[in-house]
Amino acid sequence: MASSAFTDSTASTSGVIYRQYRDESDLPTVMHLIDNELSEPYTIYTYRYFLHQWPKLCYFAYDGDKAFGTVVCKMDVHRDHMRGYVAMLVVDKAYRGKGAGSELVKMAIREMIQNGCEEVVLEAEVSNTGALKLYQALGFIRDKRLHRYYLNGVDAYRLKLLLPLTEEQEALLRLKEQNCVSVDASSGSVLTASTQIEIKA
Numbered sequence: 001m002a003s004s005a006f007t008d009s010t011a012s013t014s015g016v017i018y019r020q021y022r023d024e025s026d027l028p029t030v031m032h033l034i035d036n037e038l039s040e041p042y043t044i045y046t047y048r049y050f051l052h053q054w055p056k057l058c059y060f061a062y063d064g065d066k067a068f069g070t071v072v073c074k075m076d077v078h079r080d081h082m083r084g085y086v087a088m089l090v091v092d093k094a095y096r097g098k099g100a101g102s103e104l105v106k107m108a109i110r111e112m113i114q115n116g117c118e119e120v121v122l123e124a125e126v127s128n129t130g131a132l133k134l135y136q137a138l139g140f141i142r143d144k145r146l147h148r149y150y151l152n153g154v155d156a157y158r159l160k161l162l163l164p165l166t167e168e169q170e171a172l173l174r175l176k177e178q179n180c181v182s183v184d185a186s187s188g189s190v191l192t193a194s195t196q197i198e199i200k201a
Contacts, residue, residue, distance in 0.1 A: 016100055018107060021054055021058035025082045030058065033070045037090040039125075039152055050074055050087055057084075059107045068092040071104040075117050084112035086122035089131070109138075109163070118163055123149060123156040135159050162178070170195060 014166065021030070027147045031047055049057055061069035069091040075084040086108065089100045109120060124131045140159040149156035 015063070015099075016103075017062040019060055019062070019104060020107075021055045021060070023055075026058075026060070027051060029060065030070055030072065031173050033067060033090050033092070034072070034088050037092070042088075042148060047072075053114075056111050058109050059104050061095070061104055063095065068095045069100045069104055070107050071101075073108045075080065075112055075115060081117065081119070082112075082117045084109065084117040084120040086120060094162040096130065101131075102138060105134070105138060109161070110123065113163060113166065116166075116168075122159050124159060125150065126155045126157055132157065132159075135161075140195070151196070 020076040025079070027044075027047060030051065031042075031044070034042065034047075048074050053150075057071075057075065059071050059072035060067050070088070072088040073086050075082055075083060083171065086105060089101060089105060091104075111115075112120060120140075122135070123139070124135065126132075126145070138161065140161045143158040146156045146158055148154070
């Protein structure tokens with residue numbers, strides 16, 4: 001079963017409102033938050049690459065009508081299993097240290113779990129102690145050091161989180177190990193020589 005840290009969905013915490021990305025009208029808000037906080041420059045095409053394909057993996061944190069944090073992620077097949085990727089996470093300096101960043105990441109990971117992800121990866125600057133502590137508290141471990149990863153020449157740590165398998169994933173894995181089926185990781189389907197069985201949540 002999935003870890004309890006990622007199974008409880010919260011819409012409001014300590015007066016902070018969290019919501020999912022809706023449509024293109026939210027794009028300027030994402031760009032404003034990220035361009036003001038992150039050192040890497042991104043074009044509108046980069047944002048659209050993530051938001052058009054994985055809109056459900058973007059969340060906002062609001063204080064009233066003011067958006068002060070966002071997370072942007074994706075997920076795809078990697079070496080025969082689904083892997084999530086945290087691409088961007090920002091929280092306005094005035095709101096840091098109150099758990100909003102952690103909650104945004106957890107919301108994205110919950111969505112990844114619902115879509116069959118078995119692991120989550122990301123990169124963080126080696127000097128960004130705040131981000132490293134946040135991800136460590138969520139269970140991420142350091143996988144490798146990437147030298148001069150960012151355009152400013154700073155190294156990065158590749159961080160990885162292995163997700164507990166859901167009951168459906170465990171069932172698919174057992175069937176796959178019996179060498180009698182082929183598993184479609186993207187759809188959650190089991191394909192046999194004569195039939196296709198949909199495993200439903």
